[in-house]
Amino acid sequence: MVDGIAGWVGAAPLRRLVARFGGTWPACDLADTLRFLDDFSGAHWDFRGGRERPDAREPDLDPDTAELVRVTAAALGLVRPVPPARPAYAHLVVLGGLAHACLRRVAHAVHLLRGGLRVTGEVAVLGSFRPLSELEHRTLAEAGVLDCATEVDALDAAVRLALGVSAPALQDGVDAGHPHHSWSSRTYLPAGLPPVRVLAAPSSEPHRRRAHTADTQRFWAGHVQLAPDDAVLLVTAPIYVPFQHCDALRTLALPYGCGIDTVGVDPALPDLARLPEPTLSPGRYLQEIRSAVRSMRALHAALVAG
Incomplete structure (x- = not known):
């Protein structure tokens, strides 16, 4: 490293x-x-x-x-997408972001799964309770996605849209009265694919800020009981690959001993042609x-x- x-x-x-x-x-x-x-x-x-x-x-x-x-x-690796390095992973992790990113990253992950990528554990879609901006609401509306208030709502809608599922099979969470302290988990069981968990994490510094990427990764790792030698594939946008890959090495690979690969969404994929691109x-x-x-x-x- x-x-x-x-x-x-x-x-x-x-x-x-x-x-x-x-x-x-x-x-x-x-x-x-x-x-x-x-x-x-x-x-x-x-x-x-x-x-x-x-x-x-x-x-x-x-x-x-x-x-x-x-x-x-x-x-420096912020522009061109690359394919996954392995044919199979223990877990596939989709990182949240702005509304358009939620749609595109989930769609790309589903494209990988339907294209033959094997996942023996789960697909984790990680976000927070960050409120969406007016621009993000307009972006979602253009894609036919309505009634989302937060980033994790947008991720959940993206999962339902990409997988054609209507309701989670399992739900869990804690409403602590403030989004920086709360968490939620919704797990979908799509036919022929691994379980897909949409997770919103609490902040590790709730008095200062909302949950960030490292918070969501640590929270997920504890829930899934990440094991040494697990191979984890992260999906983000190409522009974020270097920084989010290093964050994942620090928050997941170092404490848990797992392997990390990070890929960016390929904008040339037909699955993404209808989704807004910044x-x-x-x-x-x-x-x-x-x-x-x-x-x-x-x-x-x-x-x-x-």
Whole structure:
């Protein structure tokens, strides 16, 4: 893992991108390089400012810089989807996100299953009680999905839409009176496919924030009793693969000893042609390069501490 982090961080395209934004590459060890990149990207590539991703501003970049951003993102693995590395996994995990992502990622996972990917355990669709924005409501309405209030509602609707199921076979959860403390689980049993569990996790810091990706992964791992040597496939969007893969290595592979592969949705698949696809701008790519840097820094710190 350390070699993988060092290779990604030290890649020539990333060095060129830092130089384009006025940075001087440091002569230091990996931990200090990650610290430099975290600080540098925070100063130059953080367009969220603590807001949700849809509320991030778009930087005004000249055409040459915008093209360099796109080339760098492709070189760092944020653009092109790749197929799963194995023909079979113990579990398939679909990561939640914005409304369009909920629809597309669930559809892609079902495409993989119907295309012959074997899953011996369960399909886990992981989200939170984050309220949907007005734009997300419009996105869902365009796809014929109504009456969703939260991210996990959108994921549940995406499962029912992709699988043609109407009601869960099993339900569980706790309504604690606040979404940061509550959790829910709905399990569907589609014919000929593994069980599909839609899970919303509580926050590990409920006084500060909603549940994030690492919270949902840890919560799911405890529910499914993730075992050493289990192979887990994560499905997300290509732009999030580096950062969410490193998060999963830190939150699942290190404590449980399981294997992790992470793939992005392939927009060329016929199953996805009818579903809305966002426009990915240079600012979005810069933001997620920063996310990957921060995730790799956290993973490296965990590896050194362990």
